[in-house]
Structure formats: structure tokens, C-alpha cells
Amino acid sequence: MQPLLDAILHGGPMARRRAMAKAITLLESTRADHRAQADALLTALLPHTGKAFRLGISGVPGVGKSTFIEALGLYLIAQGHRVAVLAIDPSSSVSGGSILGDKTRMEKLSVHEMAYIRPSPSSGTLGGVAEKTREAMLVCEAAGYDVVIVETVGVGQSETAVAGMTDMFVLLQLPNAGDDLQAIKKGVMELADLVVINKADLDPKAATRAQAQITSSLRLLGLHGNPEHAHHDDTLWHPKVIQISALRGQGIDTFWAEVSEFRRLQTANGRLAARRQQQALAWMWERIDAGLKQAFRQHPQVRRLLPAMEADVAQGRVPASTAARILLAAQFGKAPETIE
Ligand SMILES: Nc1nc2c(ncn2[C@@H]2O[C@H](COP(=O)(O)OP(=O)(O)OP(=O)(O)O)[C@@H](O)[C@H]2O)c(=O)[nH]1
Ligand SMILES: [Mg+2]
CATH class of the missing domain: 3.40.50.300 (P-loop containing nucleotide triphosphate hydrolases)
Incomplete structure (x- = not known):
């Protein structure tokens, strides 16, 4: 990782561009071990x-x-x-x-x-x-x-x-x-x-x-x-x-x-700085929302219930809000009435 970091920060034009391409490819990878490296690289680059x-x-x-x-x-x-x-x-x-x-x-x-x-x-x-x-x-x-x-x-x-x-x-x-x-x-x-x-x-x-x-x-x-x-x-x-x-x-x-x-x-x-701050926070929340939704859909209990629940809501047999509470409760392992 250190050589990559050095090449991005201090390399000559050719080495720099090659290192950038490598780093961006790493960031785009969906492999979990790559993601860990990418996160470490980004954190080191951030300053x-x-x-x-x-x-x-x-x-x-x-x-x-x-x-x-x-x-x-x-x-x-x-x-x-x-x-x-x-x-x-x-x-x-x-x-x-x-x-x-x-x-x-x-x-x-x-x-x-x-x-x-x-x-x-x-x-x-x-x-x-x-x-x-x-x-x-x-x-x-x-x-x-x-x-x-x-x-x-x-x-x-x-x-x-x-x-x-x-x-x-x-x-x-x-x-x-x-x-x-x-x-x-x-x-x-x-x-x-x-x-x-x-x-x-x-x-x-x-x-x-x-x-x-x-x-x-x-x-x-x-x-x-x-x-x-x-x-x-x-x-x-x-x-x-x-x-x-x-x-x-x-x-x-x-x-x-x-x-x-x-x-x-x-x-x-001061609007340039304010805009960037808002963007960084909005990005964090956008990614949290996306991550939670993905985890939710992958939860075994949710996956088991979801098709029938969707059909029930679509057909008007179960209120949408009730269905959402049942599904959220399934993910958290709680009783539906404890979900706000
Ligand atoms: N006359 C004239 N033609 C232009 C001008 N700017 C671009 N063109 C022509 O318009 C066409 C499209 O230009 P591009 O730069 O490829 O447009 P683009 O927005 O990148 O298009 P996409 O990549 O398909 O989204 C090309 O044939 C250009 O030569 C201009 O200022 N005047
Ligand atoms: Mg174009």
C-alpha cells in the first residue's frame, strides 16, 4: 500500500497516473479484502x-x-x-x-x-x-x-x-x-x-x-x-x-x-466550505441508507417473509405501515408493536 500511496502523492507524471488508475480500480472492486485496502488508502489520502x-x-x-x-x-x-x-x-x-x-x-x-x-x-x-x-x-x-x-x-x-x-x-x-x-x-x-x-x-x-x-x-x-x-x-x-x-x-x-x-x-x-460539509454528511447518510437497505433485504427472516408481505400489501390485505413494522421487527428480532 505504501508504494501506491507514495506514487500517488509524489510520483512523476507516468508513475502517478499509473498509480491513480490502480488505486481507482481498487476502489471500484467489490471484493471485501479490496474494500478494506481501499478504505485504508482513502483514509491515508484524505489529508x-x-x-x-x-x-x-x-x-x-x-x-x-x-x-x-x-x-x-x-x-x-x-x-x-x-x-x-x-x-x-x-x-x-x-x-x-x-x-x-x-x-x-x-x-x-x-x-x-x-x-x-x-x-x-x-x-x-x-x-x-x-x-x-x-x-x-x-x-x-x-x-x-x-x-x-x-x-x-x-x-x-x-x-x-x-x-x-x-x-x-x-x-x-x-x-x-x-x-x-x-x-x-x-x-x-x-x-x-x-x-x-x-x-x-x-x-x-x-x-x-x-x-x-x-x-x-x-x-x-x-x-x-x-x-x-x-x-x-x-x-x-x-x-x-x-x-x-x-x-x-x-x-x-x-x-x-x-x-x-x-x-x-x-x-x-463561506458557502464553498458549507456546501462541501453538507455534501460529505449527505453522502455518509446516503450510503448508510443504502447499506441498511441491502442488509435488510439479505436478512434471512426478511427474505422469507418479503414475497408474501409484498403481495398482501399490493392486494390490500395488509396495511403498508403494518407490513413495514412486521418486516423491520423480523430483522431486529423484536415484536412488531415495539417498532415505531
Ligand atoms: N458548430 C459547433 N459544433 C460543435 C460545438 N461543440 C461541439 N460541436 C460538435 O457537436 C458534436 C457533438 O459534440 P460532443 O463534444 O461529442 O458532445 P457530447 O455532449 O460530449 O456528446 P455525448 O458524449 O454523446 O453526450 C460533435 O460533432 C462536435 O464537433 C460548437 O461549439 N460548435
Ligand atoms: Mg461526450
């Missing part, structure tokens, strides 16, 4: 994490995420940053993982020694995939990557998962997005700290229209959703909309200026 800026990026297939991340990554490397790119793609066990094919779209970034690109873990549930990605993020940070990008295509609840593990959540949109604001997935707009209209080169007029429309809908969301936004307050960040062309590399500097301003404000007003 070296937290210094990176964590950037979440989402947008529908084809909006230009890979093209954008390639342009942004190279721009940041030119400024002396080290860039890691991770992905959450809950469907990747089926599709084989789009970011792999993406390496061809991130042609220069993927081979750059100051970059590290890792496809989405391909295991089952979104919660499980998100957990692995959070842990991989810590490995990248300990290895000295100071910008960590987490991308998702936004299947199911994956935007929420990405927003829940990053400092800033960016939503990429097409120039025609403003024409049908209803089509933008409900709830996702609320998560966005910054909306980026890509492919502005294709239709500059539409992009400008979309920028105005989304700006006003964000303002409305702010007024209704967050009372603080009702008053203009210079110490708070107000979600913005910008236009870029990832393909032509236009607007990348503007984008990074907005990110830097966001980071400055959120650091000064």
Missing part, C-alpha cells in the same frame, strides 16, 4: 485532498460536453493547472461507457501528461456509481490535480448526483434551448450555477435569444426558490448564462472568468 476546484458539467448527448472539456482542459493546462476528468454514466454498463469513445473527442487532453481522464464506473445503481466517482475524485486531488471535472449526460438523477459532489454545477445547452424551456428537465435548472449555451457559432441569433430567455427564467426561479435572491446582494452568486463555441474555442476564457468569480465569492461568503 491531501480538498484543495481542488470541483466542477460538474451536464448536458444532453451531442451538446458538446467532450468538445468543451477538451478545449477547457487544454486552456487550463496552458495556465499551469492539472486537470482530471471523471464521469457518471449510470447506463455505461449497457453502453460500454461513452467517455471511452470520448477519448477520441478529447484527443489531445487524453494523452496530455498533466491530464487524467477516467470513464464512469460501470457498476449497478446510481448511488454506487456516484460513490466510486466521489472516491476517484479524492484520489485525483491527492495526486495534485487542482481542477476536477465530473461530467454526466443526465440520465435519471445523475445531474443531482453530480451537483451533490461538486463545488459548481454547469449546464450546457444548445442555441435553441430558449425556444422550448419546458423541455429542459424539471429541477435541473434549479441546480445550475451557470448555464452555458454552446454552439453559438451555428446560430448566433438563437443563442442570444436563448441567453435572454434562460436568464429571465433563472431570475424567476431565484425569486421563487431562494428568498435571498430577491434582494441583490453582492456577496452572493447569482446564476448566470453565457454563450460559447467549444468547437472554435471561443468563450473559454469568459467561462473560466465566471468560474473564478464564483469561486472567489463562494469562498469569501
Whole structure:
């Protein structure tokens, strides 16, 4: 374990990247002995994490995420940053993982020694995939990557998962997005700290229209959703909309200026730290919930009772709350009436 740790923390570019890949593979393993090693490794790495800026990026297939991340990554490397790119793609066990094919779209970034690109873990549930990605993020940070990008295509609840593990959540949109604001997935707009209209080169007029429309809908969301936004307050960040062309590399500097301003404000007003604390606690509870549920389903007594109980509840023979109490009591070996 020590050599792996040393290579991640102090290795040269090649050794470091190899050690990172090895560590992340260990984290993704489902073997119990691997999990014990992975937990020890993460705990040892933890003091070296937290210094990176964590950037979440989402947008529908084809909006230009890979093209954008390639342009942004190279721009940041030119400024002396080290860039890691991770992905959450809950469907990747089926599709084989789009970011792999993406390496061809991130042609220069993927081979750059100051970059590290890792496809989405391909295991089952979104919660499980998100957990692995959070842990991989810590490995990248300990290895000295100071910008960590987490991308998702936004299947199911994956935007929420990405927003829940990053400092800033960016939503990429097409120039025609403003024409049908209803089509933008409900709830996702609320998560966005910054909306980026890509492919502005294709239709500059539409992009400008979309920028105005989304700006006003964000303002409305702010007024209704967050009372603080009702008053203009210079110490708070107000979600913005910008236009870029990832393909032509236009607007990348503007984008990074907005990110830097966001980071400055959120650091000064304490929200960056507060967001991370909330995220860490929410992650712990999310994993406890998932772990308890799994243990519950595997309990022999529960397994014996469950099929009949489910049928009884579905058919209206037993109240759902009574069934839950009976099953919980079975797991804890108690009488049902002692369960709250
Ligand atoms: N004209 C124009 N085309 C772009 C721009 N950005 C990306 N594209 C093109 O749009 C297509 C899709 O881009 P990708 O970067 O692969 O999009 P993606 O969001 O990563 O797509 P998935 O990985 O499938 O989710 C490619 O053909 C790009 O060349 C842009 O700013 N302008
Ligand atoms: Mg892509």
C-alpha cells in the first residue's frame, strides 16, 4: 500500500497516473479484502485532498460536453493547472461507457501528461456509481490535480448526483434551448450555477435569444426558490448564462472568468466550505441508507417473509405501515408493536 500511496502523492507524471488508475480500480472492486485496502488508502489520502476546484458539467448527448472539456482542459493546462476528468454514466454498463469513445473527442487532453481522464464506473445503481466517482475524485486531488471535472449526460438523477459532489454545477445547452424551456428537465435548472449555451457559432441569433430567455427564467426561479435572491446582494452568486463555441474555442476564457468569480465569492461568503460539509454528511447518510437497505433485504427472516408481505400489501390485505413494522421487527428480532 505504501508504494501506491507514495506514487500517488509524489510520483512523476507516468508513475502517478499509473498509480491513480490502480488505486481507482481498487476502489471500484467489490471484493471485501479490496474494500478494506481501499478504505485504508482513502483514509491515508484524505489529508491531501480538498484543495481542488470541483466542477460538474451536464448536458444532453451531442451538446458538446467532450468538445468543451477538451478545449477547457487544454486552456487550463496552458495556465499551469492539472486537470482530471471523471464521469457518471449510470447506463455505461449497457453502453460500454461513452467517455471511452470520448477519448477520441478529447484527443489531445487524453494523452496530455498533466491530464487524467477516467470513464464512469460501470457498476449497478446510481448511488454506487456516484460513490466510486466521489472516491476517484479524492484520489485525483491527492495526486495534485487542482481542477476536477465530473461530467454526466443526465440520465435519471445523475445531474443531482453530480451537483451533490461538486463545488459548481454547469449546464450546457444548445442555441435553441430558449425556444422550448419546458423541455429542459424539471429541477435541473434549479441546480445550475451557470448555464452555458454552446454552439453559438451555428446560430448566433438563437443563442442570444436563448441567453435572454434562460436568464429571465433563472431570475424567476431565484425569486421563487431562494428568498435571498430577491434582494441583490453582492456577496452572493447569482446564476448566470453565457454563450460559447467549444468547437472554435471561443468563450473559454469568459467561462473560466465566471468560474473564478464564483469561486472567489463562494469562498469569501463561506458557502464553498458549507456546501462541501453538507455534501460529505449527505453522502455518509446516503450510503448508510443504502447499506441498511441491502442488509435488510439479505436478512434471512426478511427474505422469507418479503414475497408474501409484498403481495398482501399490493392486494390490500395488509396495511403498508403494518407490513413495514412486521418486516423491520423480523430483522431486529423484536415484536412488531415495539417498532415505531
Ligand atoms: N458548430 C459547433 N459544433 C460543435 C460545438 N461543440 C461541439 N460541436 C460538435 O457537436 C458534436 C457533438 O459534440 P460532443 O463534444 O461529442 O458532445 P457530447 O455532449 O460530449 O456528446 P455525448 O458524449 O454523446 O453526450 C460533435 O460533432 C462536435 O464537433 C460548437 O461549439 N460548435
Ligand atoms: Mg461526450
